[in-house]
Amino acid sequence: MPFFTILTLFPEALEPYLGASIVGSARERGLARIELVDFRDFARDRHRTVDDRPFGGGPGMVLRPEPIVECVEWLERRHGEFRKIMLCPTGRTFTQDTAESLASEERILLLCGRYEGFDQRIAELFDWETISLGEFVLSGGEIGALAVTEAVVRLLDGALGNERSALEDSFGTARAPDEAGEAPLCDHPHYTRPRSYRGHAVPEVLLGGDHAAIARWRRERARERDAHRREDREE
Ligand SMILES: C[S@@+](CC[C@H](N)C(=O)[O-])C[C@H]1O[C@@H](n2cnc3c(N)ncnc32)[C@H](O)[C@@H]1O
Secondary structure (H helix, E strand, C coil): CCEEEEEECCHHHHHHHHCCHHHHHHHHCCCCEEEEEEHHHHCCCCCCCCEECCCCCCCCCEECHHHHHHHHHHHHHHHCCCEEEEEEEEEEECCHHHHHHHCCCCEEEEECCECCCECHHHHHHCCEEEEECCCCCCCECHHHHHHHHHHHHCCCCCCCCCCCCHHHCCCCCCCCCCCCCCCCCCCCCCCCCCCEECCEECCHHHHCCCHHHHHHHHHHHHHHHHHHHHHHHHC
């Protein structure tokens, strides 16, 4: 069972989300363990200070090294080594491949920044991977930590609670290859009842029960989505 430890100044903001839906149910059923640690508990002064003004001047506050470094050391003494991830806007963009590689880890530590970010010594003192949600700036790493946790938990055996494998979703490594041996990256469009809605009908092929034709149609639509994605990226 993977053990996620999320270091954050706002555990109370994360707990409701992590208690709901697929992640909450996976936790209840013992498929994943998630612990939230407030690194303010490792501050040394009576005001529980975790940040300070930047050397060299400039706006904002910087996360001091001691509470975070000592918190990570305490956790590793207690549990053993973690795969350590620092949420960071300039890190490596999070992908399904990374989620799949994390799904086989025993211990994952996710460090959420705030303010102007981390004192650089925190990065230097441990072996971190940095993960970004994309080229934009949030006020903290919490949404990134939730995104990583959910993307990994839904890949765990039994997490989706039905016969479906998350590996077949878009970008998954178990997507069915076509005749040329290539799997489209994107999932195909999905339809359910009603058969017609506001003048938009469900494609006839999905109603006919011809499984080979349905599979062909789905592969073609998935390939179209792949092509649109490529065009969007090239623009
Ligand atoms: C306001 S940001 C710091 C931004 C930093 N001064 C910069 O310009 O790169 C505070 C924290 O939010 C988190 N964060 C912000 N944007 C993020 C993103 N796109 N992906 C992952 N984490 C992000 C990080 O943990 C970061 O330390």
